[in-house]
Amino acid sequence: xxxxxxxxxTAAALALxxxxxxxxxxxxxxxxxxxxxxxxxxxxxxxxxxxxxxxxRETPIPADEPLEVIVAxxxxxxxxxxxxxxxxxxxxxxxxxxLVDSAPAFYAVATSAPFAQVxxxxxxxxxxxxxxxxxxxxxxxxxxxGAQAFADAVMRIRERNGLYSLRENTVAVDQQTLFRTAIExxxxxxxxxxxxxxxLTRGGEVVSSYETTIDVRxxxxxxFLFSLSREQPFxxxxxxxxxxxxxxxxxxxxFSLLRNR
Amino acid sequence: xxxxxxxxxxxxxxxxxxMFGVGGGFLMTPLLFFIGxxxxxxxxxxxxxxxxxxFSGVLAHFRRRTVDIKMGLVLQAGGLMGAALGVVVFNxxxxxxxxxxxxxxxxxxxxxxxxxxxxxxxxxxIRKSKKAGGTAPAPRRxxxxxxxxxxxxxxxxxxxxxxxxxxxxVGVCVGILAAIMGVGGGFIMVPAMIYILxxxxxxxxxxxxxxxxxxxxxxxxxxxxxxxxxxxxxxxLLLIGGVVGAxxxxxxxxxxxxEQLRILLALMVIVVCVxxxxxxxxQPSELFSLGAPGGH
Numbered sequence: 001x002x003x004x005x006x007x008x009x010t011a012a013a014l015a016l017x018x019x020x021x022x023x024x025x026x027x028x029x030x031x032x033x034x035x036x037x038x039x040x041x042x043x044x045x046x047x048x049x050x051x052x053x054x055x056x057r058e059t060p061i062p063a064d065e066p067l068e069v070i071v072a073x074x075x076x077x078x079x080x081x082x083x084x085x086x087x088x089x090x091x092x093x094x095x096x097x098x099l100v101d102s103a104p105a106f107y108a109v110a111t112s113a114p115f116a117q118v119x120x121x122x123x124x125x126x127x128x129x130x131x132x133x134x135x136x137x138x139x140x141x142x143x144x145x146g147a148q149a150f151a152d153a154v155m156r157i158r159e160r161n162g163l164y165s166l167r168e169n170t171v172a173v174d175q176q177t178l179f180r181t182a183i184e185x186x187x188x189x190x191x192x193x194x195x196x197x198x199x200l201t202r203g204g205e206v207v208s209s210y211e212t213t214i215d216v217r218x219x220x221x222x223x224f225l226f227s228l229s230r231e232q233p234f235x236x237x238x239x240x241x242x243x244x245x246x247x248x249x250x251x252x253x254x255f256s257l258l259r260n261r
Numbered sequence: 262x263x264x265x266x267x268x269x270x271x272x273x274x275x276x277x278x279x280m281f282g283v284g285g286g287f288l289m290t291p292l293l294f295f296i297g298x299x300x301x302x303x304x305x306x307x308x309x310x311x312x313x314x315x316f317s318g319v320l321a322h323f324r325r326r327t328v329d330i331k332m333g334l335v336l337q338a339g340g341l342m343g344a345a346l347g348v349v350v351f352n353x354x355x356x357x358x359x360x361x362x363x364x365x366x367x368x369x370x371x372x373x374x375x376x377x378x379x380x381x382x383x384x385x386x387i388r389k390s391k392k393a394g395g396t397a398p399a400p401r402r403x404x405x406x407x408x409x410x411x412x413x414x415x416x417x418x419x420x421x422x423x424x425x426x427x428x429x430x431v432g433v434c435v436g437i438l439a440a441i442m443g444v445g446g447g448f449i450m451v452p453a454m455i456y457i458l459x460x461x462x463x464x465x466x467x468x469x470x471x472x473x474x475x476x477x478x479x480x481x482x483x484x485x486x487x488x489x490x491x492x493x494x495x496x497x498l499l500l501i502g503g504v505v506g507a508x509x510x511x512x513x514x515x516x517x518x519x520e521q522l523r524i525l526l527a528l529m530v531i532v533v534c535v536x537x538x539x540x541x542x543x544q545p546s547e548l549f550s551l552g553a554p555g556g557h
Contacts, residue, residue, distance in 0.1 A: 081552045083358045091366075091541040094358045094550070153549030229489050237485030240309045240493050241478050244500065248316030251504035256321075 029210035052180035065203035067176040075106030076192030098150035105190035112171040120204035271499035275506020280514040286444035304443030305484035322467030329418035333471040339429035340476035343436020348483040376530030383523035445473040
């Protein structure tokens with residue numbers, strides 16, 4: 001009797017097991033970054049960050065849909081003033097503006113397959129993964145017709161400058177377990193915390209996600225000059241003048257020396 | 262931004278300024294626009310660079326005693342007022358998002374007028390020298406109204422006894438130009454000193470350089486403290502290229518005739534003017550622009 005009960009319990013436990021495991025994330029990301037801070041020095045000319053990781057799972061690989069990986073790196077998102085030109089009196093003049101209140105200074109999405117295949121629209125809406133979803137214009141003055149055109153302009157201009165990019169098929173996934181990608185960052189990076197999100201998807205549904213930050217900071221001379229110009233603008237101005245005068249005097253002295261020789 | 266591009270640009274404008282004996286601010290600032298530096302930064306940084314080149318130039322004039330310090334100080338008084346006024350206008354329009362337009366319009370107008378006049382004048386000079394072999398002295402302007410004004414002051418170095426009002430007004434105009442356009446304003450001041458104030462030609466360049474240092478220096482401070490647009494690294498790169506280029510240019514200039522030099526300079530000014538003008542007239546490929554929120 002006792003034995004029977006035990007085996008019945010075991011059976012019940014076995015029957016329950018897939019369900020409870022499904023409730024907890026059954027596939028998790030274990031992540032590695034080639035560097036978790038980017039230092040912008042005076043000679044900084046862009047950087048490449050290697051993002052790699054593995055999928056940890058306690059159950060066998062589900063057979064239904066293949067595992068896809070999305071890596072989204074997003075810079076700090078200050079508000080942006082977008083201005084539109086129109087022809088007035090024969091010349092092109094800024095006529096109206098919209099404040100897009102949150103637009104990341106940098107946004108890169110890398111996927112392991114074409115985007116539409118990796119993530120469904122509803123999931124994109126929920127997690128704000130695609131470039132379009134990542135930019136909100138809640139604070140836009142809606143009395144200006146076509147406020148959406150201004151948000152589109154932010155995306156278009158930043159895409160052209162390489163600040164926003166969708167890099168499909170750039171995440172390599174090996175045996176549905178190991179993945180790696182390299183995110184290139186341009187030279188004119190904005191300082192701040194770069195939020196890095198990794199999504200594991202199956203059949204367009206997010207099965208697991210992971211978040212970390214990459215710290216991008218100005219260092220050294222660049223840091224010093226930047227903070228001096230904002231916090232001590234008077235001193236900064238005087239320093240610029242001193243350098244200018246010293247250079248002017250130096251040039252004059254050096255060349256009169258050359259001439260006298 | 263590529264450091265070598267900026268060094269080269271500084272050097273190129275330096276060569277030109279050495280060849281033609283001009284400050285080069287009115288060529289450098291538009292060139293900075295063309296390589297994609299925001300106009301606000303270009304103007305403020307260029308003001309800083311002009312301090313360096315003018316300082317280098319004025320030392321030579323001090324050695325030769327061709328600076329009318331008293332006149333320079335009077336011009337500076339006007340210049341500081343003008344610069345302050347210019348920066349106020351600049352910051353107001355920056356808040357409205359119209360500062361790029363203001364700066365570019367000023368450039369188109371001034372470069373067009375100066376380039377056109379210089380071109381016509383040097384064409385005439387070449388034609389005359391071919392015909393007669395010698396130029397008649399230019400007729401002196403009527404200066405009656407300058408002498409009728411009150412607050413007269415004696416300027417010993419220039420040998421003048423005139424009212425301080427015209428020099429102050431000239432100073433104000435140049436100060437406004439310095440703040441809005443990031444130029445020294447020598448191309449306006451030199452003719453004004455000769456034709457309006459009647460100063461002797463030999464002290465004109467030295468005095469104008471002397472005045473420019475303080476006014477552009479003041480402008481640099483105003484831009485640095487009110488809208489943080491002075492970029493010290495950019496200024497240093499342009500400076501290094503500029504001072505070296507200027508010395509090379511001075512040597513090249515010796516081998517060219519004055520009229521040829523002036524025609525070349527006039528053509529260059531007109532080319533820059535036309536390019537800036539077309540940017541305003543033709544439909545831009547991108548109608549939208551991004552900026553930091555500020556002011557309004």
